[in-house]
Amino acid sequence: MKLIEILLIIVAAAIVVSVAAVAVINRKKGRNSCGCDCSSCGCNCCASKTREAKSDDETKKLPQ
Amino acid sequence: MIKFALAGNPNCGKTTLFNSLTGSTAHVGNWPGVTVDKREGIYKKCEEPVSVIDLPGIYSLSPYTPEEVIARKYILDEKPDCVINIVDATNLERNLYLTTQIMEIDVPMVIALNMIDALEKAGDKIDAKELEKRLNIPVVKISALKEQGLDELMKRAYEASKIERKGETVLGESALKHLIGDVRIALSGQNVENPLFHAVKLVEGDELEVSAHKETLPMIDEFKKTFKDDVFGTDFEALIADGRYKYISGKFSPVLKRKSEAKFVESRSDKADKVITHRVWGIPIFLLVLFAIFHLTFSENFLYLGSIFNLPTLEDAGLINAEGEAINYGVRWLACIYDGAVYSPGVIFNNIWNDMIVGELFGFIQGGVENSGMSEWATGLINNGIIDGVSSVLSFLPWILTLFLFFSILEDSGYMARIAFILDKMFRKFGLSGRAFMPMIMGFGCSVPAIINTRTLADEKERTATIRVIPFFSCGAKLPILTAIAGGIVAYFGVGNADIITYGMYLLGILTAVLSVLIMRGTTLKGETPPFIMELPAYHAPQFKNLMLHLWDKTKHFVKKAFTIIIASTIVIWVLTHFSFNWKYLADEQINQSIMAGISQLFQPIFTPLGFGSQLGEYGWVFVVGAIAGLIAKENVIATFATLGACLVAVAGLDITGLDINSEDGIDAVRAMIQVTGIGVPGLIAYIAFNMTTIPCFAAVATAKAELGSKSRYKLTLLFWLLTSYIVSSLVYTVGSWPWCAVLWAAALAGVIAFIVVRNKNVKIKE
Known part of the structure; x- marks a missing residue:
């Protein structure tokens, strides 16, 4: 196997692992899980369960 | 800070x-x-x-x-x-x-x-x-x-x-001033912060305040008993609102000097609204606007000029030689704009991007890789795995940008808000208010912000129903699936127009959403439809800066995804399709022995009623891989097609006239898949329908989970997406293959509606 092919395997593996790791870290930090940070999204909510739970409590008290 | x-x-x-x-x-x-x-x-x-x-x-x-x-x-x-x-x-x-x-x-x-x-x-x-x-x-x-x-x-x-400020109220001159004053003193005695604000809200009967100051309520009720208004009685909320507006119109409004003393002056927006929001013409105008957008984006026969004037093709004009190649560089540019018909702006942009920029660039890189002397697997991984996958996604950027430029113009001009108003009457019949339309229309861009925007809906059941149907409004990431398969159908079978197929699929998504809402609001999510009050903004010319920001956002989103999630997914898919279970490298022709084929073939029978299962034979699993890869990100479907399409070309006996698997638009990958699997038009349309209505990408699923709040509601939503996609695609496939099935489906639908009506009647009688 040539050096460039070994390098290719390392780079490809690194890409897959880092993409998966960043997605998991983003989710744990409560950031937008798609990671695109679009301005139209304004989504920092995808995994912020605590804040959502609080917000839900408030909502339940609202008149329907 | x-x-x-x-x-x-x-x-x-x-x-x-x-x-x-x-x-x-x-x-x-x-x-x-x-x-x-x-x-x-x-x-x-x-x-x-x-x-x-x-x-x-x-x-x-x-x-x-x-x-x-x-x-x-x-x-x-x-x-x-x-x-x-x-x-x-x-x-x-x-x-x-x-x-x-x-x-x-x-x-x-x-x-x-x-x-x-x-x-x-x-x-x-x-x-x-x-x-x-x-x-x-x-x-x-x-x-x-x-x-x-x-x-x-x-x-x-x-x-x-830097200066401390104490709250002041304009209700000091109203009949409630003593009542508010008494409650304020009582709250101050309890060391409550912002006592004036809380006092007014408590007198109003604000539910958040009532639950937060339960101990003070008996005292306030005692105070309230001493008060009665001749007009509003004991409706304190109305009394306070009236007090505020009286003060505003008496004390503050006079600072405004109007040019005309007339109370109502008809503005240009009002005049335009007489036509655009007309109760009869409003909806046809909206459908026409929507069709115009799709025509301007996808049509290869702009304004049908080619058909009307019977224009000659470049080949007829002798500008393309017998091998189908342009005679010079200038003709290549001309071919991006015209060939027997003038192309729409979206298609021109797409042709220039793909034929003159991306095609050249990636073609150059792929040529370099092929001549580098690397082994077959390394060349395959880079060219067919990574480059084909990424370029197939990037190739759709022009179409996405053109489509969203038009949507941004509609939004920025104020027309979108009018559509919500126009559709309110229709939505109300399905159990939703026009308010629900805004998140739905946002769903055409991306389901994630659309799901978040449902927070503007006060009714929890209406909100749940809206969240569930948002993915049916085909997002930008699903556009490549639509256009590549529509293009593949036109190119391979020579039927239909890509713009009409795409427009039709968008309408199918909307129809599915409407029917789903109708069923949900008639059964599990039954409830009163809240009133819809929305201020219609004035029309104004779209701001160039805003439009560019929206487009930049879309570009960033696609490029970022192409070089992160898509690149990682295509690597994984390429590896799984080029290695057997005993970890032996497989050439392109041997992908049927791969790990991916083995796993996907297990799931293949499930999709048989949908038209892309076992009936497609040994290579039919490639469609299953695409659908599953789409659960990560919908762009993955077409990236997978590009990666697998390249392998299918190598499958023995494949010969498609004029096929250029290295073209960046994914259409030829679809043509290769059609040729190898023998899938028909109904199966392909059903495949689009499945991807449009099934579980959205993982980011949208995570957002829905957070916004829905309860675990059971979330699980039911996942089940709803799966069932809906299965039913809709099997309907499309069976009706497309055997038109008489339409009678069976119509009878089933009538049965469901009859069941809902009878059930609801029985519930009413019991009540």
Whole structure:
């Protein structure tokens, strides 16, 4: 196997692992899980369960 | 760091001001309810850095929807150093209603009279100094859009933040002044913060306040018993609202000098609305606008000029040789614009991007890799795995940008808000209000912000139903699936037009959403449809800066995804399709022995009723891989097609005339898959329908989970998506293959509707 092919395997593996790791870290930090940070999204909510739970409590008290 | 909060009515320009102050690029739209969560930015031109918080728009501090709770909670609990109350100068009286409530909180505040340029253009004038005197609060004239008066505003806000301010009320002259005063004293005695604000809200009977001050309620009820109004009786909420408006119209409104004394002057927007929001013509106009957008984006026969004038092709004109190649470079450019018909702007942009830029660039790289002397697997991984996968996604950028340019124009001009109004009557019949339309239309862009925007819906059941159907409004990421398969159908079978197929699939998504809502609101999510009140914004020419920001956002989203999730997915898919279970490398022709084939073939029978299962034979599993890869990100479907299509070309006996598997638009990959699997048009349409209605990408699923709140509701939603996609695609496939099946499906649908009607009648009788 040539050096460039070994390098290719390392780079490809690194890409897959880092993409998966960043997605998991983003989710744990409560950031937008798609990671695109679009301005139209304004989504920092995808995994912020605590804040959502609080917000839900408030909502339940609202008149329907 | 000191904190300034931006508070004001919906669509009064808070986010525009926020962007101007902080240099952010937050999404701005010409309709109420764009911002549903608070966001933070830094303003650096004051004596010290200021954290600016953009809050969702609110009409009052008595919240009904989740995003209104966010705004109220922030002002009361986070204690900003100053509240900048943005008041739309063109709607002074109504905007000051919120001002009179913020004034009751013990927080420094400044009023930003926004859109002053629009007001003065109309010939009206506001005496800001007089208003400041009457309110006893600093007032600054600004134009957030033109960035006028912003330094003065921030200077006054900074000065105000250094001075303690006690709440004041405009109800001091109303009949309730003694009642409010008594409650205020009682709350002050209990060391409650902002006693005036809480006193007014308690007298109003605000539910959040009532639950927060239960111990004070008996005393307040005693106070209330001593009071009765001749007009409003004991409706204290109405009494307080009346008191505020009386004060505003008596004391504050006179600062506004109108050019015309007439109470109502018909503006150009009003005149346009007479046609656009017409109760008969409104919906046909909307469908026509939608079709025009699709025609301008996807049609290869712009305005049908080619058919009308029977224009010659480039081959007829002798500009393309017998091998199908342009005779010179200039003709290659011409072929991007014309070939027997003039192309629509979207197609021209797409041809230039793919044939002249991406095609050349990636072709050059792929050629270099092939000549590098690397082994077969390495060349395959780079060329067929990574480059084909990434370029197939990037190739759709022009279409996506063109389509969203038109959608942004509709949004920024104020037309989108009108569509919500037009559709309200129709939506109401399905159990939704027109308010639900805005998140749905946002779903055409991306399901994630659309799902978040459902916070503007007060009714929980309406909100759940809306969240469930948002993915049916085909997002930008699904566009490559639609266009590549539609293009493949036209190219391989020679039937239909790509723009009409795409438009039809969008309509199918909308129809599925409508029917689903009808069923949900008639059964599990039954409930009253809340009234829909939305302020229609004035029409204005779309802002170039806003349009460019929207397009930049889309570009960033696609490029970022192509070089992260898509590249990683294509690597995984390529590896799994080129290695057997005993980890032996397989050539392209041997992919049927791969790990991916082995796993996918297990699932293949499940998709047989949908037209892309076992009936497609040994290579049919490639469609299953695409559908599953789409659960990560919908762009993955077409990236997978490109990777697998390249392998299928190598399968023995494949010969498709004019096939160029290295073309970047994914269409030839679909043609290769059609050739190898023998899938028909109904199966392909069913495949699009499945991808449009099934479980969305993981980001949208995570957002839905967070927004739905309960675990059971989330699980039911996942099940709903799976079932709907299965039913819709099998309907499309069976009716497309055997038209008489339409009778069976119609009977089934009639049965479901009859069941709902009878069930609901029985429930009513029992009640």
